[in-house]
Every structure is written in structure tokens, then in C-alpha cells.
Amino acid sequence: MQLSPKRVVFDQPIVRVSLDGMQFPQICPICTAPAEDYIRVSVVSETRAALTSTARPTAALFGSRYQKDSSIRLSEGKAFIIPVCREHHYTDEGSYRYKSYCIVFDGLALCLLILAFLMSGNNFWRGEPPSPWLFISTAIFAVFLGLTYVLFQPGPIESAVRIIGFDTGFSNVWIAFKNPAYRDEFVRHNEMSAELVKWVMKN
Numbered sequence: 256m257q258l259s260p261k262r263v264v265f266d267q268p269i270v271r272v273s274l275d276g277m278q279f280p281q282i283c284p285i286c287t288a289p290a291e292d293y294i295r296v297s298v299v300s301e302t303r304a305a306l307t308s309t310a311r312p313t314a315a316l317f318g319s320r321y322q323k324d325s326s327i328r329l330s331e332g333k334a335f336i337i338p339v340c341r342e343h344h345y346t347d348e349g350s351y352r353y354k355s356y357c358i359v360f361d362g363l364a365l366c367l368l369i370l371a372f373l374m375s376g377n378n379f380w381r382g383e384p385p386s387p388w389l390f391i392s393t394a395i396f397a398v399f400l401g402l403t404y405v406l407f408q409p410g411p412i413e414s415a416v417r418i419i420g421f422d423t424g425f426s427n428v429w430i431a432f433k434n435p436a437y438r439d440e441f442v443r444h445n446e447m448s449a450e451l452v453k454w455v456m457k458n
């Protein structure tokens with residue numbers, strides 16, 4: 256089923272920037288203090304976005320390559336190296352692996368829960384009290400769901416530098432910056448290739 260593109264308007268302008276030669280300024284995206292360290296932010300495909308337009312009317316008139324290559328996708332395994340201050344530096348190592356383990360355990364816990372349900376169904380028809388396994392497996396499943404929720408919360412850097420999407424050729428990225436001062440500095444830093452965008456088209 257093909258959904259028609261929907262216009263998404265942002266309260267704060269977001270930035271469209273060419274990936275070629277893109278550089279993050281040497282200040283922290285959270286507090287704009289001078290950066291002393293780096294964070295590797297991996298780009299995971301949790302949002303699949305298709306962006307078709309920019310704020311520039313000429314792009315629509317002349318049908319630029321952003322118009323033709325309208326579908327924007329996030330690819331897995333891509334990462335940005337973002338300078339941060341010492342205070343907001345953290346290591347994200349292994350978090351990806353924890354997330355994968357977590358999903359596997361979610362599946363196992365769900366299987367356990369289904370088994371326990373089947374068992375207590377039997378008990379129910381025989382007029383026996385439900386098996387304690389039903390409660391145990393429900394508790395286990397709830398714990399893993401909670402853990403998954405916590406693990407998949409975006410970190411402070413991910414919410415300060417939120418990647419909205421890419422175009423299909425990976426030539427441009429759309430980024431929403433939380434801190435307006437940092438956003439302005441980022442645009443100044445990439446003045447040849449960055450521009451502020453108010454809205455995008457999403458499929």
C-alpha cells in the first residue's frame with residue numbers, strides 16, 4: 256500500500272546539510288561549551304523517513320536531485336563523530352550489543368509466557384488453580400520489556416542531534432538540533448552546504 260507523502264512542519268527549523276565534507280563545530284551540542292572529546296553516534300534505522308522537499312522554492316521549480324530521489328532512508332551502521340564537552344561525554348560501547356541481546360531475551364520471555372498460558376489453560380479446564388509459572392513468566396516478561404524501554408531511550412547526544420533522515424543517495428542528511436545556538440553555529444560552520452529547513456515531506 257502506498258501512502259501519500261505527508262508534510263511535516265517543525266516548530267524549530269531543522270538543518271539540511273550535504274554529507275560530503277560535513278563537519279560538526281568544536282563545541283558541545285548540549286551546552287555549547289568548548290569540545291574536548293568525541294562521541295560516536297550510530298545512526299540506527301528506527302525512523303524510516305522519506306523526505307521530498309526543502310524550504311527552497313527553486314528546488315521544487317527546477318526539480319533538483321532531492322526531488323527526483325525522493326525517498327530518504329536511514330542506513331544501519333552509519334555513524335557520526337560529534338565533538339562534545341567533557342561533562343557530556345559518555346561511552347556508548349557495547350550498547351548496540353546489549354540491545355540485540357535484549358531483543359533475543361524479549362522473544363524468549365514471550366515464548367515462556369505463551370507456554371505458561373497454555374499450561375494454565377489446561378489447569379483451568381481441570382478446575383485447578385493457575386500454575387505459578389504464569390505469574391513468574393509474566394514478571395520476567397515485564398522486566399525485559401522495561402529493560403528494553405530503558406535501553407532504547409535516546410541518549411542526551413541523540414536527542415540534542417536528532418537525525419531526521421537521509422536521501423537515497425546518502426548525499427544529504429536532515430538534522431534537528433535541540434540547542435538553537437548550536438544549530439546556528441553548525442550552519443555557520445558548514446555555510447557552503449547547510450541550510451535551514453522548516454518542513455519535509457514524509458511517507
Ligand SMILES: [Zn+2]
Binds near residue numbers: 288341
Ligand atoms: Zn556539554
